[in-house]
Amino acid sequence: MFHLVRSSSPPESPAEPGAFASPGPSGHPLDGPGFWALLFLLGRGILLLSLPYETLTAYGDLWNFYRLAATPGWPYLDYWVEFPPLYPFLAEVLYRLVGGREHAFVYLHVLSMTFVQAGSVYLFARLVWGRVAALSRLAIYAFLHLGLFYTWGYFDSLAVFFLLLGLWAGLRCRFGLAGLALGLGGLTKWFPLVVLLVFLPYWDEGREVWRGVIFVWGLVCFVVVGVWGVLWVWDNGYTQFSWYAQTQRPPWESPWALIHGRLTTGNLPAYNRTQPPPTAADFPIWERVLPWLAFVALLLVGYVLLRSRLSASPADTEPFSAASLPWAAWVLGAFFLTSWGYSPQWVLYTLPLFLLVLPWPTAALWSLLWLLLHLLEWPLALSRGWFDALWVLVPLRLLVLGVGLASLAKPVLRPSRDRFE
Secondary structure (H helix, E strand, C coil), rough: EEEEEEECCCCCCCCCCCCCCCCCCCCCCHHHHHHHHHHHHHHHHHHHHHHHHHCCCCCCCCCHHHHHHHCCCCCCCCCCCCCCHHHHHHHHHHHCCCCCHHHHHHHHHHHHHHHHHHHHHHHHHHHHCCCCHHHHHHHHHHHHCCCHHHHCCCHHHHHHHHHHHHHHHHCCCCCHHHHHHHHHHHHHHHHHHHHHHHHHHHHHHHHHHHHHHHHHHHHHHHHHHHHHHHHHHCCCCHHHHHHHHCCCCCCCCCCCHHHCCCCCCCCCCCCCCCCCCCCCCCHHHHHHHHHHHHHHHHHHHHHHHHHHHHHCCCCCCCCCCCHHHHHHHHHHHHHHHCCCCCCHHHHHHHHHHHHHHCCCCCHHHHHHHHHHHHHHHHHHHHCCCCCCHHHHHHHHHHHHHHHHHHHHHHHCCCCCCCCCC
């Protein structure tokens, strides 16, 4: 199964060609993940100073976040929202800090997400250590996110940060940090909770590890259920409405949406959030269960294909890359391949893991194509009202993601060594 690294320092092993050295051994400034985080901050700062205000708000949901925060009271207590609770409360705090000024709210949100994304660059650098062409992978990750409006026009960057932090901490046996990070991630968006499945194959690693896995799951449940429980206790009806808005939505931008002929985005109209949300279309329970059944089936396929990696001995594998990260990429990829709905900014969740684990240079080519396909969907097509393009873009997205999943299994089906070129 997975072989964990209980030390916070990287193991001593011969560096491969193109590998990203751990901080310290050579003393070179490029050795440090902190340097790359700082470099990202400086680059993003130059970019933001060069852009007009209208560019920051052109395609994202900042207008919606501001409008929600401007609603009198607190989210979940005085009005309903369609997001898990962490960011709506954060947005309300930002709104009150700037005295309700929209320009200041937007700039403070963008600045906050910039620091969060720099944290993700730092974590990516820690995770990519020791991989073939690690420096190239890290440079591509930082470059692709530098001017990507998905990283500041929404708040998914915050959920991605918690996801990467939880994954990194769990693989280093820092179970308390892993549970806290994934719990906070689950309060930001639901997707980081999928990473809990990554820890399931740890069970045969010994009593210390399976106790740690139970602790991670327990801490995540405590954080997520505890916060939702407090909101339900204080509920005036708006927590229930918020839950309904998140769990009973019709499909959008997914194969399930195409089956129903729904050519729409995931944005909700400008409802009065102090009134009950409108009743969603009534879908049979079996239709909502189908995506989950497909997800479980893909998990089983992935486990069978990656089993040789999962059961490899420590002497024959690299920590992280040999088993754990490909399995994490498969779990997230399978989830988004079968999800009930889909939004283009969700590329932020799959991009780092597939860039980490796919063979080089396939990782670079796939990542560029994957991001380009999402940009074609939004903003190029849907912002212009070309909703019929979803009949082409959604199948293409499924195809490219399917190719990415197949590439994860390729070294198993046809063994080959990742090369630096």
